[in-house]
Amino acid sequence: MGGSFMKNKEEYGPDQVVNDIRKLTREYPFLSTGSIGRSALGKPIPYLKIGEGPFRWHFNGACHANEWITSLLLMNFAEDYARACANRVSFWGKSAQELFARSSLWIVPMVNPDGVELVQRGMSAIHPFYENLLKWNRGSNRFHRWKANARGVDLNDQFPAHWEEERARRSIHEPGPRDYGGERPLSEPEAIALSDFTEQTDFHAVIALHSQGEEIYWNYRNNEPPESRDWSERLAASAGYRAVYLEGSDAGYKDWFIANYRRPGFTVEVGWGHNPLPMDGFEEMYDDVARLLAEALDCSPS
Template identity: 35%
Template sequence: MYTYYALLEDIAYIDHFGVETGSIGETESGRKIPFVHIGAEKGSQIIVTGGIHSREHISSLLVFRQIIYLLNNFPSADLSSGGIYFVPMVNPDGNLICAYGEKSAPPAFRETLRKVNGGSDFSLFKANVNCVDLNTNFDARWGEGKHNVREPSGANYIGPRPFSESETRALRDFTLRVKPISTLSYHAMGREIYWQFGQNEKDMRRDKAIAERINGFLNYRLVNDDGTSVGGYKDWCISALGIPSFTIELVNDKKYSHPLTDDGCIDEDFEKNKLLPQNLLKFASDML
């Protein structure tokens, strides 16, 4: 499993090469949520995120591999038209709970975690340390989702109010500072692309065109929104910021199931996705 500790080591390693790294803010238990920036400071920016759901550690690994690929193959990192902010792991606390159980959390959280989880095996856990599903906690038709639950849970708990969690506030504030022209969020699993959230017709045409260009590389499945999923980062980016935003579900679900214990399960997906950040920056810039 790709853990927060491995990510911190990886980021410390690339830091030596003068890459801009930093933190978008802190988790509920005070851990830093790292970012890596590659490309020009000025011009159009996009944000690529992974690891908002604890058990989807391979999405963090994929994002970090994208960073390494970009640094190795475009050493000058001159993307000319702008830059890419990578946030490989939005939910470090949840990642460590998945890997090491409730003992990875500060003592005050442990009893609830254990009770909500119903045992010591956290390998399917998706939430943060407060048992909130961060990808339901954004202010985008918050609480209207088909699978939303209203009490602490390993998945689908929306939290007491929109942006109740420091992780979602950190990502919101970071996004408002960066003002990206597009965002890309990696999840697992199922090889699908989500791109809709009640856009007006004009934006719908724009976003569908970009989704189709993305799928030219991926050959996944473009999913039409049925209105049952709300409160996610992509949903907020589309509805509050009016920018094209995409959720990509990695991993062939015919071949693998959760918990994803084999890091090799993203090897094929990495080949398809390795150039996507640079390409999305271009696709979205073309549409401005």
């Protein structure tokens, strides 16, 4: 398997996400789409929904700007899943029709479109935050190390799950490429949108794709339910990743979800190398990640 969105792509940005979602919903009318909100610069943050079952899954990617390859992984997964449902064929060893009937999946492929655009294109003097971004990026117009949004806030340090402890641990008190959690939890429109969307949709389980390391983090301060460990081991076995018990990390989306809902939440660190991960390893990475995501859907109760 392997969706067509991976072909001839050197990078994958906000415009491609919007265009490809439009193509998918035209090709597969049983898909639906919308927006969870807008970024700091007003870009839409679209979602794609597939499935009609009672168990509500959520996958998201590109919370960190230079991890945009996770958006392409999710979009290819969505295309392969939709095609398998339409053709009533096997999907990574599972029945696509059965998964569709058991679970509903909302995918937000690119949480941080402004940051992704900075990483891929840099900026010109007409950028609304030009002077500040230049200062925060140590005078450089090269943003390949940039993880934050357009206001220099790390969106995965933005959630109200021991946010103060994470801020003290990071000891970063001004905007920059990474690890600045903002002046308060949920100060950024992207984080607010994801939090509100999660609360409104009442997901039963979530996966946040990041890169890199080929690891799965599944716990948070003993708030996770008993099935989280078992599910993480299933996901790890499907992809050849490691399920890792993580301590000393707070304020992430997965942390907040587990603490708030006491339901399974996972951070999956895809691939191996330095961010942004190179495209020459994409097909192998996609093979691992697609198997993992299909296995996650198969964890949905019958």
